[in-house]
Amino acid sequence: MHAWPASEVPALPGQGRDLRIHDTATGGPVTLDPGPVARIYVCGITPYDATHIGHAATYNAFDLVQRVWLDTKRQVHYVQNVTDVDDPLLERADRDGVDWAALAEQETALFREDMTALRMLPPRHYIGAVEAIPGIVPLVERLRDHGAAYELEGDIYFSVESDPHFGQVSNLDAAAMRLLSAERGGDPERPGKKNPVDPMLWMAAREGEPSWDGGSLGRGRPGWHIECVAIALDHLGMGFDVQGGGSDLVFPHHEMGASHAQVLTGEFPMAKAYVHAGMVALHGEKMSKSKGNLVFVSALRRDGVDPAAIRLALLAHHYRADWEWTDQVLRDAEARLGRWRAAVSRPDGPPAEALVEEIREALADDLDAPAALAAVDRWVGLQEASGGTDTGAPGVVSRAVDALLGVAL
Template structure:
């Protein structure tokens, strides 16, 4: 599966700072010190509907992570999956009378268009669950053979008790996990499971649903969590720098994935930091496909909204915060974009060296994009009120905003 084209990232003078970021597993800010190549895995979409603001906010956050790393003169190895076969996708295809493959391909193509328009840097490896199945099956068989998985009525489940570190990603107690498992795709009430929290690794073929050869597992399809584990281990290995996604993935998805990988390899941890973006609401409730309260990137683009303004609307909120999308949020972003473009369109202006360092410091401090925006606002206000004599300043600001914030002025 191919990703989307990369926009050029301008080179800036000097060097960025190492990233301090909130790790869900420890509940603290940690300073990441990758080697020459920083490794990041971000969980991708289940493509049964278009990209909404919640998606965009999440992927924008991890785009900032990449930009901070690139500014430190590191390379970035970024991997993202597409869950192109799963219950929600099959249910939507049935509801709409569409072929599930056609639905998945169409929505994935639209996602690529949205990511390109927002100038989010693409992953080096963009892998669908279906194409990963040949690598998933041996992992499930290995977990079964080592006693970390078991069969129940043809399905194969992972035993969470096989990982001594289970629970350390989310920090939740068993009761909270059980509630979230039921809400987020698990089946804690199924009779016969060794532990209600045990997640499915391989679902035996169901009538009328797609299935694949699972070797000794029989025909079926993979569970949600093992999909990402297989892709991450294949392309990044254990102990990569950041596992990312929305805050609703901390449990069960990232918790279960970490345990799968740790049981498989005997190594710890799966990822050095688990980083989660907040939720975006509309009309008082979290944007979700099930509720239908969505604002789509593609719809805004069709309505003529500049993608740079959409991106500024996202950047105006700290990535870990839960916030609500309103018309006022977009209006403010459009006005800010206009002020910034007017400021950099002049032939000279106030010195921009300090501004570049302010942006760098803000982003290195747990991706504090709102503070970075405020710094650019102050420079633009000085430009409008006083002007300046530095002929290179507008160009420096334009390149810095592009390189570090992903906004083309």
């Protein structure tokens, strides 16, 4: 599966700061110090109803992570998956009377278009669950053969008790885990499971549903969590720098994925930091596919909204915050974009070197994009109030905003 084209990232003078970011597992900040190549895995979409603003907010956060690392003169090895076979996708295809594979292809193509328009840097490896199946099957067989998985009516489940570190990503108690498992694709009430939250690794073939040859597992399809584990281990290995996604992935997805990987490799932890973006609401409720209260990037673009304004609307909120999309949020972003573009089109302005450092400092401090935007606002305000004499300053500001915030002026 191919990703989308990369926009050019301007080179800036000097060098960025190492990233200090909130780690869900420890509940506090960690300063990441990758080697020459920083490694990040971000969970991708299940391709139906793409791309809504909640998606965009999540991928914007991890785009900033990449930009901070690139500014430190590191390379970035970024991997993202596409869950192109799963129950929600099959249910939507059945509801709409369309082929599930065609729906997945259509929505993935739309996602690529939106990511390109928003200037999100693409992953080096963009892998679909279906194409990952040949690498998933041996992992499930290994877990089963080592006693970390068991069969239940043809399905294969992972035993969470096989990982001594289980629970150390989410730090939830058993009752909370059981509740979230039921809400987020698990089956805690199924009789015969060793632990109610044990997740499925391999689902035996169901009539009328797609299935693949699973070798000794029989025909079926992979569970959700093992998909990401197989892709991450294949392309990044253990101990990569950041595992990222929305906060709704903390449990069960990232908890289970970590346990799968840790049992498979005998190493801990799977990732040095677990980083999660907040949820976006609309009309007082979390934006979600099940509720249908979605604002789509593609619809905004069709209505003539500049993608740079959409990106500024996202950047105006701290990535970890839960916030609400409103018409006013977009109007504010459009006004800000207009002021910034007017400023960099003028022939001169106040010196901008200090501004570049302010943006760097803000982003290195747990991706504080609102503080970075405020710093640019101050420079623009000074220029509007008293002009300036530095003829190179507007160009410096334009390049910094592009390189570090992903906004083309």
